[in-house]
Amino acid sequence: MGTTGTKGVARADRRRQLIAVAVAEIGRRGYATTSMAEIAHRAGVSKAMVHNIFGNKVELARACLEEVGPPLVASVAAAQTSTEAGRRAQETFTAIFAALVEHRHAWALVHDATLPQGSSAEQAATGYLDQLHAMGTAGTRDVLEAAGLEDPLDHDLLDHIWEAVVATSVYWWQEHEELSADAMAQRLTRLLAAVTVRG
Amino acid sequence: MGTTGTKGVARADRRRQLIAVAVAEIGRRGYATTSMAEIAHRAGVSKAMVHNIFGNKVELARACLEEVGPPLVASVAAAQTSTEAGRRAQETFTAIFAALVEHRHAWALVHDATLPQGSSAEQAATGYLDQLHAMGTAGTRDVLEAAGLEDPLDHDLLDHIWEAVVATSVYWWQEHEELSADAMAQRLTRLLAAVTVRG
DNA sequence: ACGCGAACTGACCCTATGGTCAGTTACCGA
């Protein structure tokens, strides 16, 4: 008995474990700079095993995205109930941070710019991104209409900015793990109010 | 006479040309996914020539940063004169976009997350980033004090958000090259006002 | 005119990494 041969772990279990490892690693360091060998090593498995299960690197990334994307989108969607823009912003924050308690790297994954262009992984990421984008758009529309702005470019830019604010908050949160999701949502709301105070 | 031999371009000129090409390419696609061969090809020169001038890839990136960082920092610093927060934001926008007319990729370069950790290029980027950060910090402090917020974490988060807003605007601008720097600054100011309108 | 130094390249090496495959081991049902 050497190091070869089965270890008695069911394929489905191994798959889940590898996805968990890959989500953390790709989320933290990005797709391009994360190697198959490293993921395999962290899971205590050979590189060949990873290829056996996922086929190739892109499919691994896609599996990670499909693991992490739906709950994220679902949580944010569930928060889009309040009609008043300010309140909705706050509820969206709360939902996003709550959704990311399980997978703090989900946001980074969906936003990973190093995913190979045109790959199925990038398409999956873009898909989730589009859904999040559409929800953000619904929120910013109210703000612009209230201010009497109708230029579609204004709309587009504000959407991007909104997403950047959320993204930045999520990344910042990753570096302050001691803060709870709720505390983060409150902090964001407080800051938004502070900026809004002076006219 | 084959393809070898000098082409009569002075070393300093070739260096400038290569930096120009590299700034554009690395700024657009990122350090990690841009190859030496591609930069060389775009400049109509062999890969060996690039190595001859810059030594290695990291030093190339550093040269790009030193080309592009100082004018960016200087322009933004020059705008930090107005004391009123609202006005300063606008002037900072104007200054940043004006500074990037020449090097639209400067911001992306300084923010490139794929620069090798610990490399001289990353240190240079961090240096410029710190300077920009410090200036942004001076601006956000007023806003927080006015709102009676003293938590240093609030301060830190707002700094990050401010930077993200600027970065996003710059990236967005790169995809709308038809807009002038002045138009961009005006648009940002308009949006900021729109968000600020409702209390 | 001529030679020397600067500019420049093709061909090469090395490493990292994605990917493949024949073969090994353990689990499990009959």
Add this chain to the structure above:
DNA sequence: TCGGTAACTGACCATAGGGTCAGTTCGCGT
């Protein structure tokens, strides 16, 4: 207990990309 199947690996291949070097060509000062 024993054979079949699923899990698993070591050793291998291919390619891309950073980096090196001997050697070629041109411009320029004398």
